[in-house]
Amino acid sequence: MNPIQVEDAPSLQERLRRTARTVRIHALQMVHHSKLGHPGGDLSSADILVTLYLAIMKIDPRDPAWPDRDRFIMSKGHCSAALYATLAAAGILEEQALQTFMDPLSMLNGHPDRNKVPGVEANTGPLGHGLPIAVGCALAARMRKASWRTFVLTGDGELQEGSNWEAALCAAQYGLDNLVLIIDRNRIQQGDFTEAIIKLNPLAEKWRAFGWQVVEVDGHDYDDLQRVLRSAPQVLGKPTCIIANTVKGRGVSFMENSPKWHHRVPSDAELAAAVDELMKDEL
Amino acid sequence: MNDGAVNSAETFDCRVAFASTLDEMAEGDERVCAVVNDSVGSTKLKGFRDRFPDRFVNVGIAEQNMVGASAGLANGGMIPFCCGASCFLTARSMEQVKVDLGYAKNNVKLCGMSSGMAYGELGPTHHSIEDLAWTRVIPNLTVIVPADPVETRAAMLWAKDHVGPVFLRISRMPVPRLFADGYVFEPGKAAVLRQGNDVALLANGVMVVRALEAAARLHERGIEARVLNMSSMSPIDREAVIRAAKETRGIVTAEEASVYGGLGGAVAEIVADEHPVRVKRLGVPGVFAPTGNAEFLLAHFGLTAEGIEKAAVDLLHLGTGQ
Numbered sequence: 241m242n243p244i245q246v247e248d249a250p251s252l253q254e255r256l257r258r259t260a261r262t263v264r265i266h267a268l269q270m271v272h273h274s275k276l277g278h279p280g281g282d283l284s285s286a287d288i289l290v291t292l293y294l295a296i297m298k299i300d301p302r303d304p305a306w307p308d309r310d311r312f313i314m315s316k317g318h319c320s321a322a323l324y325a326t327l328a329a330a331g332i333l334e335e336q337a338l339q340t341f342m343d344p345l346s347m348l349n350g351h352p353d354r355n356k357v358p359g360v361e362a363n364t365g366p367l368g369h370g371l372p373i374a375v376g377c378a379l380a381a382r383m384r385k386a387s388w389r390t391f392v393l394t395g396d397g398e399l400q401e402g403s404n405w406e407a408a409l410c411a412a413q414y415g416l417d418n419l420v421l422i423i424d425r426n427r428i429q430q431g432d433f434t435e436a437i438i439k440l441n442p443l444a445e446k447w448r449a450f451g452w453q454v455v456e457v458d459g460h461d462y463d464d465l466q467r468v469l470r471s472a473p474q475v476l477g478k479p480t481c482i483i484a485n486t487v488k489g490r491g492v493s494f495m496e497n498s499p500k501w502h503h504r505v506p507s508d509a510e511l512a513a514a515v516d517e518l519m520k521d522e523l
Numbered sequence: 524m525n526d527g528a529v530n531s532a533e534t535f536d537c538r539v540a541f542a543s544t545l546d547e548m549a550e551g552d553e554r555v556c557a558v559v560n561d562s563v564g565s566t567k568l569k570g571f572r573d574r575f576p577d578r579f580v581n582v583g584i585a586e587q588n589m590v591g592a593s594a595g596l597a598n599g600g601m602i603p604f605c606c607g608a609s610c611f612l613t614a615r616s617m618e619q620v621k622v623d624l625g626y627a628k629n630n631v632k633l634c635g636m637s638s639g640m641a642y643g644e645l646g647p648t649h650h651s652i653e654d655l656a657w658t659r660v661i662p663n664l665t666v667i668v669p670a671d672p673v674e675t676r677a678a679m680l681w682a683k684d685h686v687g688p689v690f691l692r693i694s695r696m697p698v699p700r701l702f703a704d705g706y707v708f709e710p711g712k713a714a715v716l717r718q719g720n721d722v723a724l725l726a727n728g729v730m731v732v733r734a735l736e737a738a739a740r741l742h743e744r745g746i747e748a749r750v751l752n753m754s755s756m757s758p759i760d761r762e763a764v765i766r767a768a769k770e771t772r773g774i775v776t777a778e779e780a781s782v783y784g785g786l787g788g789a790v791a792e793i794v795a796d797e798h799p800v801r802v803k804r805l806g807v808p809g810v811f812a813p814t815g816n817a818e819f820l821l822a823h824f825g826l827t828a829e830g831i832e833k834a835a836v837d838l839l840h841l842g843t844g845q
Contacts, residue, residue: 307600354627361598363627366618372588373623376595376603383556383578383601390595403619406585410592414580 252295256462259329260290264491265515266325266338272511274342276350280501282322284426284459284486285393289322291465292391293330301331304359310388311377313362315370316395316424317351318503324348324357332359368401370394371421375407378419378479389472393422397429400438405450412451417473420480421452424459426488428499447481459484491518534697538636540672541693542567544679545604549575555683556596558582558605560589566606566636586611590619594629602630602683609635609651609692610642617657624688625661632682637695638668639729639779640812640820647811651692656784658690659757665689665710666756668778668786670731671701674754677708685710694779696729696817701752713760719747722835723767723774727753727786729821730777730805736828741835748835759789761797768798773838775803777831779821782806801841803834 250258263286271277293299297310314323321341327333340346347356351365362373374392381388394404411419425443427434434440444454453475457464465484472480488502489495492514506514549555549571556578557571563581572579580596582589586607593605605612612635613620624631635654642649658666667682667689669675675693682689701716716731717738726734731752738748749771751763767774774794776787787804794800805825812820821827825834 311598313595362594363622366622368587369591369619369623372591372619373595373598375588376592376597377599378595379580379592380596380599380601383596384599386599403587403591406582406588407591410582410585410588413583 253462256287256290256294259294260286261491261518261521263290263322263325263329264518266328267321268492268506268511268514270321270325270338270341272506273339275505276342277321277505278318278503279506280428280488280495280498280503281316281319281395281424281426283490283492283495284488285316285319285424286322286326286490287460287462288393288422288424288465288484289326290329291462291469293326295462295466296469297391298388299330304332308386308388311361311374311390313364313370313374313377313390313392314352314360315364315367315392316398317364320348320350320352323352323360327357327359330359333357367395367398368403371404371407374419374421375411375416378411378416379414381418382416389418389420391420391422393424395429396423396425396427396440396443397434397437399423399440408447408450408452411479415477416479417476420469420472420482422482422484424486425483426486428488428497428502430502432499444483451478452481453478454481454483456483456485459486460490491521493517534699535672536695536697537669537672537675537693538567538695540675541634541679542570544676545571546574548679548683549578552602552683554600554602556580556601556603558589558593558596558603560584560586560607560611562607562636565608566634568606586615587619590616590631590633591623593631594619594623594627597629597631602632604632604634606634606636608649609638609654610649613651613654613657620658620664621661625664628663628687630686631688633688633690635690635692638692639694639696640807641695641817643817643820644814646814650812652780652807654692655756655778655780655786656788659784659789663687664757666692667708667710668692668727668754668756670728670752670754671698673700673702673704673706674708677702677706678754681708681710692728694729698729699732701732701735708754710755711758711760712755713763714752715749715763716752717748717750719749720771721747722839723749723751723771724777724831724835725751725753725764725767725774725786725790726777727756729779730826733826733828734777734831737831737835740828740832744836746835746839753786756786756789759793761793764790764793765797768794768800773801773803775805775831775834775838777805777826779826780806782808801838803838805830805834
């Protein structure tokens with residue numbers, strides 16, 4: 241992995257930007273290394289992940305199982321490279337481990353295993369599992385009169401799984417205002433654009449109709465993301481749904497907004513070009 | 524040990540013991556909570572709901588969310604007892620059971636109520652005869668089929684203190700009390716309920732009392748049957764099965780479940796690996812049951828004392844070439 245130079249005491253904004261760049265580069269290197277992965281979604285979710293881990297969540301990198309930690313459930317477990325790279329950037333996972341992504345007997349499976357990887361809360365991969373688990377985490381906080389919050393990141397195509405809507409009804413019924421759902425709305429799933437496969441729009445209206453407080457943000461704008469993540473819940477007694485509008489493949493021009501990069505593996509030349517572009521890009 | 528003399532005059536619905544034990548555990552441990560799928564009545568948890576409203580979650584008719592949310596409750600340090608009719612709980616949420624519980628090792632106690640063919644006339648949609656095959660193959664998931672109310676309570680007490688996922692299969696069919704107070708459930712242990720070396724009768728759940736009755740009838744014919752309570756389906760007591768294979772002339776298994784993949788399947792796997800002997804598997808033979816009440820259906824498939832007796836006699840005759 242390329243070490244990234246970090247200057248002294250950068251602003252939080254600058255730290256988020258640089259860390260997200262590192263996460264993007266590491267994720268692409270990992271996918272290139274294992275010849276497997278989902279680079280498009282890794283890149284669309286990187287800014288959300290980095291904002292959560294560096295600016296929002298109450299966690300202790302030295303004690304990832306601290307009982308009162310905020311919970312983060314990575315429901316789109318296929319974007320494990322971005323998750324692992326973020327955990328490394330947050331100091332929860334040894335950065336060296338990233339080099340073993342999907343190697344035989346590596347702790348870093350193609351989809352995360354909470355029993356092997358520190359900081360992973362749920363074994364995801366099959367879609368539609370994260371939101372129900374997050375509902376349970378939020379219910380547990382209430383039962384235990386604890387103040388932790390639960391964050392869950394889903395893909396958008398993933399919302400075609402019915403289990404999400406079972407959980408959506410439940411979260412509203414129980415008024416889980418300690419639960420924050422973030423939808424990585426990159427508008428592309430494995431086979432095509434979401435709206436060409438099974439329409440999700442009008443997405444915000446759907447969540448509102450299910451009883452959630454809905455906020456739409458630019459999922460690559462750190463100020464936007466921090467503001468809404470800090471202010472949740474905006475309405476007491478309602479779970480929060482953040483529709484983070486993102487670009488699949490964000491940061492690498494030839495990967496952006498292209499269904500084929502859902503799980504295409506970059507060649508040596510493509511990886512070099514992508515890293516070059518990310519290093520130059522000031523976004 | 525049990526002399527096989529079952530007092531069948533008084534019978535019990537194991538769900539009653541289930542509900543009272545859950546109350547008792549919740550009273551003593553604030554981590555214990557219940558999750559149901561609009562099944563308050565059929566799980567007999569009205570009392571729990573009224574007594575512990577803050578630790579009672581009704582997710583509505585939504586089994587995937589029920590199991591996933593239970594995994595999340597476990598992540599948050601609770602000990603959820605996730606209760607629903609076994610047919611829906613297992614079939615509808617199988618991937619959550621596999622991934623969120625088995626693979627992720629979340630500390631959830633799945634309680635499959637009214638299992639087997641207890642729903643009788645409601646038909647195959649409501650029968651849960653596949654659940655043992657489905658759950659037994661999932662690593663880390665302990666699978667328990669209690670035989671009476673005492674074992675139901677003992678298994679629940681064990682499950683609460685065991686850190687890891689457990690599937691408890693709780694019947695609603697009336698069964699007599701087989702075990703004495705103070706009975707302790709041990710995972711991976713088959714209790715020998717009756718000694719005998721002619722034939723071995725291995726049963727679980729509602730079939731255990733029928734196996735004991737069959738053993739008594741076989742005794743009248745001069746055949747001494749060993750009866751094992753195979754309540755611990757996973758882990759299973761391999762040694763007890765191997766001893767039965769070595770020390771008797773054949774094994775009859777009896778379960779209120781499909782003959783494929785459940786107790787009969789597990790026993791056949793073990794003896795095929797370790798000590799091949801003749802095994803007769805009694806259960807539902809790969810069909811959807813016809814219409815009829817639970818007792819009718821058990822009789823229809825030979826899941827009675829008489830049916831087990833006949834299977835044992837046939838097995839011994841086959842074994843000796845008679």
